Amino acid sequence: MRVGFIGLGIMGLPMAGHIAAAGHVLFAHSRSGVPPRLLDAGATACASPADVARQADAIILMLPDTPDVEAVLFGTDGVADGLAAGRMVIDMSSISPLATREFAQRIEAAGCAFVDAPVSGGEVGAKSASLTIMAGGTDDGFARAEPLLRLMGRTITHVGPCGAGQTAKVANQIIVALTIEAVAEALVFAAKAGADPARVREALMGGFASSRVLEVHGQRMIDRAFEPGFRIGLHQKDLELALSGARQLGVSLPNTASCQSLFNACIAASGRDWDHSALVRALERLAAHELS
Known part of the structure; x- marks a missing residue:
């Protein structure tokens, strides 16, 4: 699969590494740049979130807070600007459940799936791919996202509709x-x-x-x-x-x-x-x- 990953901090970098190690084609973006070790693993650096969305079938976000997710999704050169119908957004950040429901509606209106999948387990869990992942989304959306989530986590639960994971x-x-x-x-x-x-x-x-x-x-x-x-x-x-x-x-x-x-x-x-x-x-x- 062609997978995008946006947000390469303490948690995001090792999580993206697991995606690349599994053989997926990885397109990455971070405000601080894509680290060399991820590029060495085969990732392609993208200039903007929109560029990631143009290249990838599934776009994963791992960002600090609700305003960061909103800006990456819907700001200038945001993910929404690059989406085509049929693609999927997986937000693994920890943000507001109420805002998540609104974001999901806007992404779904563009003909794409949205899954919120925040994690627990910290840096250790991110590095060892043993995160606990709590997912919200439709049954179909979760089924599409689950193979990617399995590369990063050990305990993965579909809690309910969008926002339930958050x-x-x-x-x-x-x-x-x-x-x-x-x-x-x-x-x-x-x-x-x-x-x-x-x-x-x-x-x-x-x-x-x-x-x-x-x-x-x-x-x-x-x-x-x-x-x-x-x-x-x-x-x-x-x-x-x-x-x-x-x-x-x-x-x-x-x-x-x-x-x-x-x-x-x-x-x-x-x-x-x-x-x-x-x-x-x-x-x-x-x-x-x-x-x-």
Whole structure:
């Protein structure tokens, strides 16, 4: 298949690499340029999103936020300018479910399929092609997209119509944020009480409190390994999607709001590009005590 890929950041670059490695003809575009290693793998660099859409049968997006997706799809020289009927757009960004439904309607009006397929698993999952992918779209659209999604992910679920994938991703980000906060709070409490947080983490890994977040991000907190995997600024964006959606739905998300406040405190301390496990730093400041 002739596949386009737009957005070659921490996640997008390895994901595009899996597409190329599977033998598909890859057309790529990124604001910062197409990295040499992707060109060496056979990708063709395109000058604009519209150029990608003219060349490819399926166009995959992996972009930071809702305005970025809107600009790439519908801005000057955007994907919509290059689409022909029968093509497919797969948006793997994490953006607003409501905006996704609108984008899908506009793409479908051009005679093309639209699938929203946000991911969970971070940089590690992107590199190992083990991402969890939550997809929204018609049955036919999902069936067309699934072979490509299988090249990048391990657990792939068709959640429902367009926008349902993004709704599932927002729910995922609520759970991840609250679990990071719980792990950070527990380890700060343990350290302040005089216990070794590394040994506390080890003990908890054998009990009901065990989780992937405790395993991976608990270790990051102890090791002070805050180079991103997944940036605080992006998780803050995802929680804002949750909170804005909750306002529209009349739903209260009190603990999500609390986590967002802690992310805001990290960003105020120049931590936008820290890994989201660095939320522990905000709690350490409140406790006047660091884990190590």
